[in-house]
Amino acid sequence: MSADSTTSTRFQRLFAPLRVGPMLVPNRICETTNTIRAARMPGFVDDAFIAHHLAKAKGGTGWIGSETFLLNSPLPAEAADEFFPGTGAIRIPLFKMPGFVESVAKFCEAVRATGSVVVCQLTQLNFTMAASSVPIVEAYDWIPHELDASEIGQLIRTYADAAEEFAKAGVDGIEIHCAHETLPQTFLSPAMNTRHDEWGGDARARTKFLREVLVGIKQRIGDAMALGIRLNGQEDREGGYDLLELREMVSHVAETRTLDFVNVDVGHSWGKTSYVQSSYHGHAVYREAGMALKVDLEDIPILFSGRVNDPGVAEQLLEEGCCDLVGMTRAGIADPEFANKAREGRLSEIRRCIGCNRCIAQSIQDDAPDMFKKPTCSVNPEVGNELFYAMRYERAQQKKRFVVVGGGAAGCEAARIAARRGHAVTLIERGPKLGGQLNLASRAPGRDSFEDFVIFQENQLALHGVDVRLGTEVDAQEILALEPDAVACATGSVPRVPATPGVDAAHVVQGWDVLAGRAQVGERVAVVSQEDYFETPNVADYLAERGKRVEIFHKWMGIGAQIDRYSIGAVMSRLTEHSVLIHTGLRLASVGSGTLEFRSAFGGRTRSFEGFDSVVLVYGSVPDARLYYELKEAGSTARLFLVGSAWVPRSLAEATQHGARVGMEI
Ligand SMILES: Cc1cc2nc3c(=O)[nH]c(=O)nc-3n(C[C@H](O)[C@H](O)[C@H](O)COP(=O)(O)O)c2cc1C
Numbered sequence: 001m002s003a004d005s006t007t008s009t010r011f012q013r014l015f016a017p018l019r020v021g022p023m024l025v026p027n028r029i030c031e032t033t034n035t036i037r038a039a040r041m042p043g044f045v046d047d048a049f050i051a052h053h054l055a056k057a058k059g060g061t062g063w064i065g066s067e068t069f070l071l072n073s074p075l076p077a078e079a080a081d082e083f084f085p086g087t088g089a090i091r092i093p094l095f096k097m098p099g100f101v102e103s104v105a106k107f108c109e110a111v112r113a114t115g116s117v118v119v120c121q122l123t124q125l126n127f128t129m130a131a132s133s134v135p136i137v138e139a140y141d142w143i144p145h146e147l148d149a150s151e152i153g154q155l156i157r158t159y160a161d162a163a164e165e166f167a168k169a170g171v172d173g174i175e176i177h178c179a180h181e182t183l184p185q186t187f188l189s190p191a192m193n194t195r196h197d198e199w200g201g202d203a204r205a206r207t208k209f210l211r212e213v214l215v216g217i218k219q220r221i222g223d224a225m226a227l228g229i230r231l232n233g234q235e236d237r238e239g240g241y242d243l244l245e246l247r248e249m250v251s252h253v254a255e256t257r258t259l260d261f262v263n264v265d266v267g268h269s270w271g272k273t274s275y276v277q278s279s280y281h282g283h284a285v286y287r288e289a290g291m292a293l294k295v296d297l298e299d300i301p302i303l304f305s306g307r308v309n310d311p312g313v314a315e316q317l318l319e320e321g322c323c324d325l326v327g328m329t330r331a332g333i334a335d336p337e338f339a340n341k342a343r344e345g346r347l348s349e350i351r352r353c354i355g356c357n358r359c360i361a362q363s364i365q366d367d368a369p370d371m372f373k374k375p376t377c378s379v380n381p382e383v384g385n386e387l388f389y390a391m392r393y394e395r396a397q398q399k400k401r402f403v404v405v406g407g408g409a410a411g412c413e414a415a416r417i418a419a420r421r422g423h424a425v426t427l428i429e430r431g432p433k434l435g436g437q438l439n440l441a442s443r444a445p446g447r448d449s450f451e452d453f454v455i456f457q458e459n460q461l462a463l464h465g466v467d468v469r470l471g472t473e474v475d476a477q478e479i480l481a482l483e484p485d486a487v488a489c490a491t492g493s494v495p496r497v498p499a500t501p502g503v504d505a506a507h508v509v510q511g512w513d514v515l516a517g518r519a520q521v522g523e524r525v526a527v528v529s530q531e532d533y534f535e536t537p538n539v540a541d542y543l544a545e546r547g548k549r550v551e552i553f554h555k556w557m558g559i560g561a562q563i564d565r566y567s568i569g570a571v572m573s574r575l576t577e578h579s580v581l582i583h584t585g586l587r588l589a590s591v592g593s594g595t596l597e598f599r600s601a602f603g604g605r606t607r608s609f610e611g612f613d614s615v616v617l618v619y620g621s622v623p624d625a626r627l628y629y630e631l632k633e634a635g636s637t638a639r640l641f642l643v644g645s646a647w648v649p650r651s652l653a654e655a656t657q658h659g660a661r662v663g664m665e666i
């Protein structure tokens, strides 16, 4: 089958339909399962859930994997809790709850009306109980209960019970989650399965659990739905399986003749080898896993995913024989319409996923109750707000003159949305280029993808006719002379300078100036950090890559505390490779000519360090709202907005969302 005649000739393979078991997938673009927590009622399919995932189907993604469905675990009757937060163990079968089947059916109907298919993932994400009492996620070291034979039997039945309910709902396919340290992977893994009974041992024995799950499902549902598995191509942990051993295990699983597809990715959730690969990873860097299984399993379609954010890369993977279907999950979070845009040849309109991992960070935020884990994307403000935008987004009733000052993330987004709605927008930027802090972030090693968002905004502002004036500094009177109906001050922030004795010395510089290439530093550098996200490791990495000997002095327990566990491995491995030394729990007390004095963050002794040529401060930033207050004092009748970091410095996602809301308000 080939792509239809409206398809851009560049993507003939990507838009060719494919039969997968009983389902016909309209093209090769897949939303692999991503539990972004779109539903307002965790674990259920509601209107917010449907709106989020349906946007991708409408935007041309052929395979909608939506979010994972957790199955019930055989918790002992006397165990106190129904839910074990963070561990995935639940007592009640959610798929048996009243209205569940109907809600999934409603979702399937809506997706199928677009021509796409729905594949639901069944998961025993269970860190409470596992094949053996061996820690599952290396970042945590929780020790699970070792399952006995009766519990294993119950678990196998949960899959078949659930499959039956999903068949009633009319889903097109189901996928058994065997990757990402879910329970079936604890059986497959020689590191996590140390059993000596029939469920453990050699490669074949370790597949017994999965084989029985698949056969059990098949006996119940027959060919009603496509049936597949999601696998981790290589464990990359001490004693874990490699790709060769995985291939052997897959050959045993394939003997069951139950598989309609195999979905493979690579990585875990704590180290450099991450299955939600961040900007530090190359595109489809683990494609070898897809290629190997495609060779081994000639007749079974292979889905591969892992940082494919561009239709060109996806087409290339198909052409090179790495897979039959391509996971482009975050590509669709960043831009649910990317597939249609690619098909129509509108490539410059695609908003690419920059690999910042804010989406996964938000969804796993361990310290927030489920209902506050609202889907978030740094570049797409509509994510998690689909119903709001559907209700509130409209063409302007009356064209207004809107002036935006500052071309960072918030300013660009305010200008983009307002112009798209039909307003006459002027964007004034002091610097030679749009992007603001994005330009600094993109100079750090492994962060160049941040520039993709700047390029997207440049293209969009041109497309929507925004009058962009670069290299232009304006005061309140000059703005008022433009006779605006509304003004957004998106003037950003400036680095925070502490009142610490000695920080005005010539050898003390700001991290932003280092990244911008404005500050010169000596050979031995102290990076003094009061910041918990990417800025500290990025500045240290930037310097270390240029051959500097870098030591970080951090205010608290460890750097990067707000970096998600899927990205932190790549960040820290770079610092380790560069031998960057990290001192923790220290707050700068004074800077002398050759000495740095620190106080312990936890009280007690002071410590001094010597021999640094330069000191680089990474202390976050403070708002620069001067223009906003000047305009207020000038008695402007225009509607005034203070936007993004100029209001309060936060992350990229907040700046983008704030800008978008202002663009909607005009
Ligand atoms: C917010 C979020 C939640 C995810 N949840 C799941 C999940 O529940 N099950 C799963 O198999 N993969 C999950 N993933 C992994 C994705 O399916 C996919 O493998 C990953 O995002 C890498 O592919 P991409 O580069 O195309 O985004 C999740 C990813 C994200 C971003």
Ligand code: SF4
Binding pocket: 330, 331, 333, 334, 352, 353, 354, 355, 356, 357, 358, 359, 360, 376, 377, 378, 379, 380
């Ligand atoms: S939050 Fe970042 S990683 Fe996630 S989809 Fe958006 S741009 Fe991509």
